[in-house]
Amino acid sequence: MSVYSGDFGNLEVKGSVQFAIDYMESLKELHVFVAQCKDLAAADVKKQRSDPYVKTYLLPDKGKMGKKKTFVVKKTLNPVYNEILRYKIERQFLKTQKLNLSVWHRDTFKRNSFLGEVELDLETWDWDSKQSKQLKWYPLKRKTAPVALETENRGEMKLALQYVPEPSPGKKLPTTGEVHIWVKECFDLPLLRGSHLNSFVKCTILPDTSRKSRQKTRAVGKTTNPIFNHTMVYDGFRPEDLMEACVELTVWDHYKLTNQFLGGLRIGFGTGNTYYKFNSLEPNSLGDEKTKV
Known part of the structure; x- marks a missing residue:
């Protein structure tokens, strides 16, 4: 599964x-001790050379905190690195991770070019075997379809939605109302930083992506089952607006100056474009308390 942006189609793997x-x-x-590569594809076909470097992710973390990379070796198809990429993580959490290692050509003026990748499932890796610790040659493979993160369940969210019409004096039917979104709690959120987690929820009502449409809860730390009990209120909605609206809720892990995406969901009749793929965080129904927007 490839999780990065770049030029995937121009070079043979x-x-x-x-x-x-x-x-x-x-x-x-x-x-991760990266020793070397050999017989890579040539980004510069005329001179038969590339400027390759190696990049790794511990999936499912596809953000900056999970990315490590080597230095760039210029003008070669057989780069030597002898570099160690380090991840601070508890051993028990490696059972839920996959190591994605990819090779790229560094282009100063255009998008970097994909040269191939290798993926290791760490769930069944034998860490005590001497053979598992030895250097091995792995053939580079083409980019595989990025479907795993899109379909994977990464926890649940318990919430309620309600439309509250505003009373209009002298009129039989209200013209506008408020959308109330109560985010109670989340369950079984993924741990991307070992045993550390400091999660919060962002909310936007699409198709409006302006700053006034963005609200968020407080951050709750040290638990994969955070309780927020936070209600977000959006006013000025006409009944007919609800057919176009779509509530987008995303869960994030706050760490120092960065926020790492954990998962998200959409609820409503409307649609909208976003930078994230959902279906990875499932809503937990509140029975009669849950009203669909």
Whole structure:
């Protein structure tokens, strides 16, 4: 599964990469030792050379916190790195991770070009085997369809939605009303930073993506089952507006100066464009309290 942006279609995928992985118990770190690549595709066909580097992710984290990369080796199809990429993570959480290692050509003026990738499922990896810690050559593969993150369940959200008409003196039917969105809690959120989590929920009513449409809860730390009990109120909605509106709720992990996307969902009759793919965080029904917008 490829999770990054770039140019995937222009270059043939060929060659292989040599690397090894090991878990350092004393440091609580996963080490990815990237040794070298050979027989890579040439981004510069005329001169038969590329400027390759290696990038890794610990999936399902596809953000900046989960990305590591080597230095760029210029003008070669057989780069040597001998570099260790480190991830601070508890060993038990590696069972839920996949290591995605990809090779790229660095282009200063255009989008970087994809040269191939390797993916290892760490759920069944034998960390105590000496053979598992040895350097191995892996053939580079083409980009696979990015479907896993889109269909994977990454937790549940318990919420309620309600439309409250505003009374209009002298008129039989109200002309506008308020949309109330009560976010009570989430369950079983994924851990992307070992045992650390500091989650909050953002809300937008599409197709309006302006700043006034964005609201959020407070951050709740140290739990994968945060309780928010937060109500967001949006006013000025006509009954006919509800047929076009779509509530977009996303869950984030706040860490230092960055926010890492955990999952999200959409509820409503309307549609809208966004930068994220959903179906990864399931709503938990509140029975009679849940009213569809």
